[in-house]
Amino acid sequence: MDQNDFQPLTLETDQLGNLQTIDSVQGALDFLAIKWPPENDHYREKAIKMCKLAQQGKASATVARDVFVEAAKQSGLVIHPGSVVK
Template sequence: MKDAQFKPVTVESLHSFKLRNIGSVAEAAEFLSSDWPGERGRIYLLARMACNEAMEGHASPAMARSVFVQATMEADIYVENTTWVR
């Protein structure tokens, strides 16, 4: 389930000051590990764990998305949860 899709979440990447559309568990995990611009607090760690669990098939993509959205909101990088054109 590594590439399991979910309803896209748009976030702001503060490293590049660009919007980024995250639409899968793998993309969320990559963003958390490589492009995370904010604080790495408790919800960030929970989001990493949720993505790993979803990629291993032990959690749903929807659950991983929910925790990912919470982490982006905490880091003040959440933009919207609707699809935009790349």
Template sequence: MAENWDKPVTLALEGPGKFTTISNTTEASWAMIEDWPIEDSAVLTRALDTCAAVIEGKQSAETARQAFIDAAREAGIPIHE
């Protein structure tokens, strides 16, 4: 399910000053799988599991958004708010 989040998350995923906007759970999942600077983290694993649960219709999209933000903060990825 690629249900858009109420508020997209814009973060410097590809380096300083190169901001990317993530608008839904599917985009967040792919970003964490393909572009994340760390690979082994409990917070990252929890965020990926939350995204999977949202895609399966078991949790709300906003839960995935918050888990994604938590994983980005842990990874030291700047978020533009």
């Protein structure tokens, strides 16, 4: 897995105005484990699974990032403008 495939993204944490940049699969996993909102576990679990697959080399970091972004949107997290680039 090439960590460089995980384009950095910035999102608001549970505290309004508090921003955090995620720039790797491990960073996404850490955020999912510690700062993810308690509701919408389905999306969280899907993102965790994809990030773990990326760490194992069974999925790309780009795909893991895309799943993380979709999970964040579905969970109501605010992604900083300009962070999501296709």
